[in-house]
Amino acid sequence: MTTWKSERPAIGPETALHVARPRRWPGTVAILILTPAVMAGCSWLAQKQGTLVLLLGAFLAVLVLVIAWTMCGAGPGALVAVSGFAFMLFVGPALDDYVLDQRGLRQDAVIVKIGTYHTRHTRPDGRTCTVVPLDTAAAGSRSYDVDGTDGCGEGLKTGQRVMLVTDPQDWLAPRMSTEVTGVSPSQAWISGGLLVSLEAFILYGRLRRRA
Helix, strand or coil: CCCCCCCCCCCCCCHHHHHHHCCHHHHHHHHHHHHHHHHHHHHHHHHHCCHHHHHHCCCCCCCCHHHHHHHHHHHHHHHHHHHHHHHHHHHHHHHHHHHHHHHHEEEEEEEEEEEEEEECCCCCCCCEEEEEEHHHHHHHHCEEEHHHHCCCCCCCCCCEEEEEEECCCCCCEEHHHHCCCCCCHHHHHHHHHHHHHHHHHHHHHHHHHCC
């Protein structure tokens, strides 16, 4: 009686583990690319003056960070969430400064009103300058409200002429020209460092789970 032996090699424990192990690199590449991209997009949405847009950006940011946390594991995932949130906080103002400096419309204007606003009790918390461009034919007699953080300083008075910088797309808040200086070196270095940290924590978490 002839006994036939199968030529198929036996699958040992190491080979079986290799076969059963899922391929994680597509998810790693996707999360490495999408997480910082979505964080930057959400930070750009936050620059728009409006509650709905701000809430949309916050929702998308939380959703992506939760997914990244889950894919990287508990410990590294927490580091990913913290660095991603910090990256979003810094890159948003940097994008604001860069875009307004590049595409902002500079026009002579005059301050027609100065007021204060309150957020708690009765103490004034800030100043607001109502500014009207002098070229009313081009501006359509529109007025702009500029907060203290955007250039409405203590030294400005009603009737004073200033240089106003506005966004033609009406996405970014208007500023005085003294506050439009582009991206500072510190903003660039901090944003770049947070981006590198975010990518490093994602890669560490994915490699740790693979191991």
